[in-house]
Amino acid sequence: MLPRVRTWPTVKAEKPTMLAFPGFKAGTVHVITVDDRAKTPNFGKPLFNVSSVISLPDAEVKGIRFYSHEDGKDLPIADVWAPTKATLESLPLSKASRVAVVVSVIPSEVGLSQKKPIVMEVGVSGADLKAQAEYVFGILGKKVKFADVFKAGMYVDVLGITKGKGFEGPVTRFGIKRKQHKSRKSVRAVGVIGPWHPAAVMYTVARAGQMGFHQRTETGKRILIVGNAQEKPITPAGGFLHFGEVRGEYAVLRGSVPGPANRFVMVRQRARGQSKSHAPPQVVEVSTVAR
Numbered sequence: 001m002l003p004r005v006r007t008w009p010t011v012k013a014e015k016p017t018m019l020a021f022p023g024f025k026a027g028t029v030h031v032i033t034v035d036d037r038a039k040t041p042n043f044g045k046p047l048f049n050v051s052s053v054i055s056l057p058d059a060e061v062k063g064i065r066f067y068s069h070e071d072g073k074d075l076p077i078a079d080v081w082a083p084t085k086a087t088l089e090s091l092p093l094s095k096a097s098r099v100a101v102v103v104s105v106i107p108s109e110v111g112l113s114q115k116k117p118i119v120m121e122v123g124v125s126g127a128d129l130k131a132q133a134e135y136v137f138g139i140l141g142k143k144v145k146f147a148d149v150f151k152a153g154m155y156v157d158v159l160g161i162t163k164g165k166g167f168e169g170p171v172t173r174f175g176i177k178r179k180q181h182k183s184r185k186s187v188r189a190v191g192v193i194g195p196w197h198p199a200a201v202m203y204t205v206a207r208a209g210q211m212g213f214h215q216r217t218e219t220g221k222r223i224l225i226v227g228n229a230q231e232k233p234i235t236p237a238g239g240f241l242h243f244g245e246v247r248g249e250y251a252v253l254r255g256s257v258p259g260p261a262n263r264f265v266m267v268r269q270r271a272r273g274q275s276k277s278h279a280p281p282q283v284v285e286v287s288t289v290a291r
Contacts, residue, residue, distance in 0.1 A: 001161045003160055005159060005266060005268065008020075008100075008123030011126050011269055013125075013126035013127065015126055015127060015135070016124055016127050019124060019125055020122045020267060021059060021146050021149050021266075022056075022266055023056045023265055023267060024054065024107065024263065024265065025052065025243075025262065026055045026243045026261060027052075027242075027243055028052055028256070029051055029053055030286070031051045031286050031287070032283070032285040032287075033049060034047070036281060046284055049254045049255075050254075050256070051224055053246060053252055054251045054267065055243075055247075055250050056146040057105045057106060057110050058143040059104070060105075061142060061144060062081065062082055062104050063080060063101070064079070064099065064100070064136045064137070065100050066091060066098075066133075067097055069097040078092055082140050088130075088133055088134065088137060096133075098132075099136055100122060101124060101136050101139070103119070103120065104118065105118050110248065111244050111245065150251070150267065151226065151280070152281065153279050153280040154223050155221065155270050156223060156268060156269060157220070157221070158218045158267055159216075159217045159218075159268060160215075160218075160258035160264065160265040161215055161259055161263060161264075162212050162215075163212050165212035168209075168210075169208045170189065170206035170207060170208055176190060176206050193207075218255070218258060219273075221253045221255055222254045222278075222281070223252070225251065226252075227250060227251075228249050229248060229249075236287075236288045241261065242260065252286075
């Protein structure tokens with residue numbers, strides 16, 4: 001149930017950085033912030049935000065992968081794994097077009113039952129390729145925290161697998177209108193699936209099938225809070241439903257994120273509509289009452 005990242009954005013920054021960070025969905029809280037969007041009717045007024053809490057274990061960098069761009073596609077040309085004695089001079093940087101890191105997280109560190117690490121590849125961007133190579137060699141074999149990659153106030157994308165709903169009909173799945181009660185045979189079905197000629201059913205016709213359990217990307221989620229549960233607890237009284245207590249680092253994102261509690265999510269740099277750097281939002285209150 002790991003989302004596949006198809007696009008790694010290009011970030012224009014002076015220093016290289018990882019483009020994503022793995023985490024696990026814990027639940028939702030209510031956060032009251034002061035609207036800092038200029039030229040809006042609510043500027044300077046308190047805003048009530050339903051926000052998602054992401055529990056974030058440390059990501060250990062296990063390896064480095066270099067790619068070259070040939071014939072319109074990226075091909076891996078070199079791998080480096082920790083611990084290693086390889087140096088930058090021994091790698092084919094002249095042929096490389098981009099670099100990525102292989103990181104792993106352990107779900108049991110955030111309170112889940114799984115002890116087997118989850119391993120995924122994360123892109124790297126910023127500065128030039130030589131600076132990126134020096135950056136990834138510097139973090140190889142070390143643990144990276146979410147606060148090293150993202151800051152409060154940034155806008156990010158969240159990739160995940162949505163809640164599974166099972167096999168559903170077209171009324172529930174696509175929201176089509178029910179037929180009248182005297183209709184022939186069925187009520188919760190489409191009136192006709194296609195013409196006589198051409199004798200084919202278009203893909204746009206609402207049909208029964210799997211609903212939910214799809215990969216989705218939620219874009220433009222603002223990071224409201226980046227904190228540590230040891231210093232500032234975020235868990236409501238009684239714990240998050242189906243998750244429990246947030247133990248270590250966490251991030252609070254405005255809005256919803258795909259999937260149920262405990263589901264793996266990937267927080268990625270914004271791929272579209274790159275916005276200017278934002279200052280951390282002014283948080284007035286975080287509701288942690290029992291629900």
